[in-house]
Amino acid sequence: MSLEKPEADEAVVPADDAEDIAALLGENVIGREEHVNAPGFVVRPDAVQDTLSTLKDEAGYDHLSVVTAQEYENRYESIYHLKKYDDPTQEVSVVVPADKENPVSESGAGVFTTADWHEREAYDLVGIDYEGHPDLKRILLPETWQGHPLSMDYDQDQPQVVSLSEHANPLQDDYKDAESDTMFVNIGPHHPATHGVLHLKTTLDGEQVADVESDIGYLHRSEEQMAQNGTYRYQIMPYPDRWDYISAGLLNEYAYARAAEDLADIDVPEYAQVIRTMGAEMCRIAAHMLALATFALDVNGDFTATFMYAINDREQVQNLLEDLTGQRMMFNYFRLGGVVWDLPEPREEFFSKTRDFLDQLPESVEEYHDLLTSNEIFQMRTVDTGILPPEVAKDYGATGPVARGSGVDYDLRRDDPYGYYDELDWDVVTEDGCDNYARLLVRMREVEESAKIIEQCIDLLEDWPDEERTIQANVPRTLRPDDDTEIYRAVEAAKGELGIYMRADGTDKPARFKIRSPCFSNLQTLPEMAQGEYIPDMIAALGSLDIVLGEVDR
């Protein structure tokens, strides 16, 4: 049995539903499209706000996953991928064409705050001008960059000049306001608390954060361009490993595999599904362990103890993953239609190693609870700091542990099932605290759920009959999905909804490859959590978001 294919059909809103939506939107709609995942409505470029707010308020599409921008021969286009938090299988795409000569369309940032950053990215990389956007400027590339790299006439070899002036000296007079005592401080891009190369432009009022603006793009490695230059079959798969590089590779590979398999109509053998599910959950444990380790470093006085324990646990998962895939971090283990090779021989040894790891896991989780969650200092730092109310989280498109820590019950593994997840017995973890503490608790409890999933997979794999161990479906060497098919598909990665939009143009490479990164949206919530709080609480909030810059910047 294959789980991939039937979903693809179910995910499309039934025809009369689409008719209902068309009726609801009235004359804003100037055309219709059919994407593999959802019906698409082409709307007038000056009716974006109206369309989005109608869909949000009257049809319940309250989750703007991503805004994809692209350039065609004769026009520009932005696609707003909408979903429902309650039922992510209900999707709709709002397609907004813009003029080739003068690409302007209305901004949707007034309806969904998350559109703010997504539209800035679209402006930066593709060059569409969003009218009515609160602050339309480059987000990933330096301000002085020339041209829009994902537009058609961009010349990659042209020289560029990048300035260092953005790094103003915090002690300079003009950053100190004599009357109100506010002060401007740069945090990053080289700073231990920013978990990589993030730059926070912080304005302080005394010790409190008056305003914080994230300046990202210090790790913008042109991942989308790389994927657009690669062939579907083999050349794209290594890149997902490098998006969320906290050993969460298999989870990212799952995103690409799922999208491409649905696009090209490939069935995955059940045996491979189980291996994929198991590997992906191992990665989730590794990723959450690092989140915990670095969070402890950020927040807790006892510097390295927790870090070392967590790294020790990670080493053990990485050993298992290395046995399975042959690499510690950059696995490149999935193939379209399955996985590259079977479990390592001798299988018994792999199973027993995995069981050993799972057996000691509850004990080490208990240890973390002793060290961290029941630690008074830790609680003082995290309980009731960094508050993110559920409505705000939804408005910003937050997903993953960040949303679930705010009580938003949204997990694609259950709500939009893929792989083998819906055959297994596990629970979605949510916490209602909405604070830094809750987000950490979610991660720690998710580790236990992942362990449950792995255990069931191991049981299944152990009893799997020899002759049915098919690890790959029969997939042609070169894949050429039909011209003009479009798909947006997401999976639940370690940090939340990791989605991929692809448009095929009949060749063996995607014409547009867009990555919806959970961290990008999660990071956008930081000002909400930090404003008015003390600086250390902002650092704690940033740590609890668990961003990874490779995925924020792509």
Place this chain on the structure above:
Amino acid sequence: MSSDQPFITDDSAVLTETRDARMGAERGDRFNSRLREAFGSSPFILTKFDKFMNWCRGSSMFMLQFGIACCSIEMMHTYAVKHDLDRFGSGVPRASPRQADVMIVPGTIVSKFAPRMKRVYDQMPEPKFVVGMGSCTISGGPFQEGYNVVKGAEEVIPVDIHVPGCPPRPEALVYGVAKLQERIANGEASPVTVKPYELEQFSDLERDELVDHLTDEIDEDDLVMRYNFADSP
């Protein structure tokens, strides 16, 4: 020390006793180092001061806590349990460049980050050393074709040791660090980069179309880095 032991005032006796304890029959393994062997039974060594300094330098390296991309995760693992870089006298990452003398560059360098990296490098006191970790710091690695990627750390700063891999395993990084120590102990200097991108004042740039175009946006005396992507290898 137990209290009934007599208090020794003759300090040559103390020296002799200590040395005997270390060198004598009952010396513990913990004193059994190569250094002790080199010293033999005499507490003096004769060496050139330069050599001694280089040896000290290599044996106590202060690394810069510097994370860029995927490679930095493996770098963290190298510092942490199991691989424990501290065994090689180089395990304490310093958060400030002013306290560090070795910089491991763990990841992809993009156009926006290169000027900052250069700045961090400049802030480190001399003598300073750089270990390039991963393919990205050699050539841009998997992202070499990217529109925004600097094709290797050597375009920006001099690099002493390149550790290849994507990412290099912790063992490989440990080997790279050990090699660096060897080089330092031998007093070898870092190679000079061929065609580095420099930080310079905007007004010093050669005027061309691009520079003219940017005059409104950038201040005369702002520091800038100019990328000539067409000339990159």
